[in-house]
Amino acid sequence: MQRAAARVLRGARTPPVRTPPVRTPPVRTPPVRARSASAGSAPRGLVYERHGEPPSVVQLKDLEVPNLGDSDVHVKMLAAPINPADINVIQGTYAILSPLPAVGGNEGVGEVLEVGGRVSALKPGDWVIPADTGLGTWRTRGVFPEEKLLKVPSDIPVLCAATLSVNPCTALRMLTDFETLAPGDSVIQNAANSGVGQAVIQIARASGVKTINVVRDRPDLPQLVERLMALGADHVVTEEMLRKPEMKEIFKSTPKPRLALNCVGGKSTTEMLRHLQPKGTMVTYGGMVKQPVMVPVSAFIFRDVRLRGFWMTQWRKDHAQDQESVAGMMDTLCQLIQRGQLTAPASTEVPLQDYRAALEASMKPFVSSKQILLF
Template sequence: MRLAVGAAFRAMSAVQGRPRGLVYEKHGEPAQVLQLKDINLPEMGASGVHVRMLAAPVNPSDINMIQGSYAVLPDLPAVGGNEGVGLVVQIGSNVTSLKPGDLVIPADAGLGTWQTEAVFGEEKLLKMPPDIPLMCAATLSVNPCTAFRMLSDFKTLKPGDSVIQNAANSGVGQAVIQIAAAKGLKTINVVRDRPNLQELVDRLKSLGADHVLTEEALRKPEVKDLFQEIPKPLLALNGVGGKSATEMLRLLQHKGTMVTYGGMSKQPVTVPVSALIFKDVKLCGFWMTQWKRDNAQNKEELNGMITDLCTLIRKGQLTAPACQEVPLVDYQLALKASMAPYVSAKQILLM
């Protein structure tokens, strides 16, 4: 959906009725514990911002939060969702950085974005430029930011250097491909095999992926042939864990770094001793929520990153991930698809 902010505001202003949200009162399987209910908005107060939510994705961390297995958990009952985009409809008297009609995204995790309207503190929101397409804005604050930081903060990379990643068709993976391509980096992208593999390979290549291979191909000796064309990777980005991570480590350059940001296989990372001793590889983790909290006082870094990402969006170098838009009332369909394998489309709840 490409909807400019003015049109979105007028469309949403026509919507009446009580605010509703996807609420859970206890942790458990999202399909069972989430309910779409009327909600009471808190008082706006002097520093509150009344937001009409427009669209919000279903990310793996949202699911883990509802299941109760995420690192930060809100007090219950809570509204699901950590990411999304909304329109400011009213502001408290002390609010200076936002005005009605502004497009906003969360500056922190745990806001509860799966609701039609909400009142958030001014400091919890970031203003988005009005020309950013709605789906890009709805999916910007988590995955592209994570990709941006991981490509910037762990290794000094120059054009022509290469990066390897698994879960390359994930939201993070698609952003890594595009941001890396914009920096002139070469990417080796690992995905799980599937019946329509070539379709996925073509899609990732159209985003700028240099090489796309399956987990099985990653384990074959012929994978080394890649390095006649491009250098061995200095950086590996691991969103899967298990064997997939071990195989990426084997291909890293001497003194390369592997950053683990997700564990979709739910398997631990096993490190070959030789990789530590003879290649001196470094293993680190990254968590966007922690980065945002570490940089909460001085928003310069965060705003700078959002500005850089918006510049890439305007240049057509960064697009929203492949999406499936689902009306809020059909949230059960979105939950099911978000947890199913090989779907390759981010579920976006339309409010």
């Protein structure tokens, strides 16, 4: 298949489903501080007061006008994606949950409106993204402690900045922290059309590492294959093809992978593992099929495969005092974006008031488009 130049892919826009704004009492966002942050009308946000299915428990509400402390930053949010982990947090099934009521969203980009007296690293007009999970990014404005924010260049596309802090960081860490890959080596991954998967394809491509990408079969498979090849994928196969002799063709031109990235679990993982090199590593970072990882005994005995796990939240905790590593990671990713080698995931931009349609779309299979809320 002909490889097209890397480009930003955008999914079809969802039809604008107009949901009337829900006017409910403002949610208190503690603590009360000395100076009032000013920026016109009251901020609004997507709030949940109990856990449950996001389209039914999330409501658009007025938020209390926050006060600005000396170490705080007043931020106008520009865009924020809906990620699977955000859904699981609202459902109450994720490993870390926010105290209720909570504003949804862990990722996004905002513009600094004003800063407290002791804030020195940020100024009005700067773009910031969350430094950690749990910020509650689905809101028009917010006041956040400076240490919860990371500055990013304001000349990168807004959708790249909005989707930078979770998936590209995860992709970069998994490609660098488990195996030392050289140009010409290969990686295999399932859910290759996920946000993480698209970042893996592009980052690997930029470093000369080949990717074997596994996706679920679907009616529009040829279009999906074309999109992933345009991003830089070397091979795209379906989960069923993993079991077929045709896989041998791939390994005539591409070495067996030293690294496998597992986002799915269950059968998909067992089949993918068959193609890993002896002593290779499989990193599990997602469990989309909600089934355990099953590994044949022979894979341990005769191929000595290594099974690892990765959680970006834990990496951030472990590196909280290591600002050099965090800055290095962000610099690497921003440079890839600035060079056009890392683009935003295929996405659908959704105005805030259409949040219900966006939440529903984010939970459907085969959508292949990240829902990104615009404020």
